[in-house]
Amino acid sequence: MEGSIEVLKGGLALMGYGLAAIGPGIGIGIVVGNAITAMARQPEMAGTVRTTMFLGIAFTEALALIGFVLFFIA
Amino acid sequence: MFEQVILASECDVANEVICAPADVKELFELPTVFHIGELAISRTIILIFLAAFIVVALLYFGLRKGSVIPSKFQAVIESLVQFVRKDVAEDIIGPEGVKYAPYLTAMFLFLLVGNLFEITPLINFPITSRMAIPAFLAIVTYVIFVFVGFRKNGVHYLTDIIWPKAVPLALRWLVGIIELFSTFLLRPLTLAVRLFANLVAGHLMLTLLLGSGAIFIWNFADAGAKSLVGVAWFAFGIGIFLFEIVVAVLQAYIFTLLSAVYIQSSVHPEH
Secondary structure (H helix, E strand, C coil): CHHHHHHHHHHHHHHHHHHHHHHHHHHHHHHHHHHHHHHHHCHHHHHHHHHHHHHHHHHHHHHHHHHHHHHHHC | CHHHHHCHHHCCCCCCCCCCCCCCHHHHCCCEEEEECCEEEEHHHHHHHHHHHHHHHHHHHHHCCCCCCCCHHHHHHHHHHHHHHHHHHHHHHCHHHHHHHHHHHHHHHHHHHHHHHHHCCCCCCCHHHCCHHHHHHHHHHHHHHHHHHHHHHCCHHHHHHHCCCCCCHHHHHHHHHHHHHHHHHHHHHHHHHHHHHHHHHHHHHHHHHHHHHHHHHHCHHHHHHHHHHHHHHHHHHHHHHHHHHHHHHHHHHHHHHHHHHHHHHHHCCCC
16 A cells, blocks of 8 residues: 555645645736836836846745745655 | 657557656666766766856857957857846946856856757757756855855844844844745755756656657557647647747846845845
């Protein structure tokens, strides 16, 4: 029966990663959406907005990455 | 070569829908090519040296003459160097950023070449999908920003993180704990894992889609109607291939950008 426990652990880790990806997914959507709004309103600021957008994405992504790491650890 | 990379020989095209390798590690742990004494030189090591060599060669031949009216090649290399110096180092860190521009430029170009190996024909292996390289570069950035933080601000660098003056007194301890955790643990970890995870995912998708597509089309006689599935996989794989070009460039840029931001937070901690 050890094999089935291993399979169960793998499945749970996969579900955990899926759950961890929900929040950052929504968050990145908000970041990019607002960045596009900002660029549309002030095209001359597009460069600055883009840099800041990547930073925002990078910080939001951290949670998904922790989920990704835990998936391998579990 | 073909079989060594994706282990096509073990795939049963009559039954399986996707031809996956028995173990994912086969895609990332490349075989040893030759030995130097005790050292086993794998294909990854050769590619790392190749990437370093390409970067050095690009910079040397691009900037050797330094003529006022640049040749096309010189103009491309100059705009890359200028991009990191102006748009990353000076814009993010400020006037002192020029000091860190050589490090950032070298890192950016190395990661760019390393990431683009993913989609270079006949190489097809991103060296940054092995944890050693992102981890090493993240540790170097970590050492730089902690060292600069302590040298610029002395012990206030640490105390400002643990006991931030800008935050209301009741919340200070909580913000301090979060900041301490995020600055000294999560920053280097996420910096390395972000690059690593993106390239691993890209390499995995490309190998599975293009590999299984190719195998199904190759074994048209055995697979029969299923080779149509192979055509679909291959077409999807080519779509991902184009997407991976963007990912490779973007991840090199984001790694450099975040390194600059972390160094900036040590140079001007009050922001």
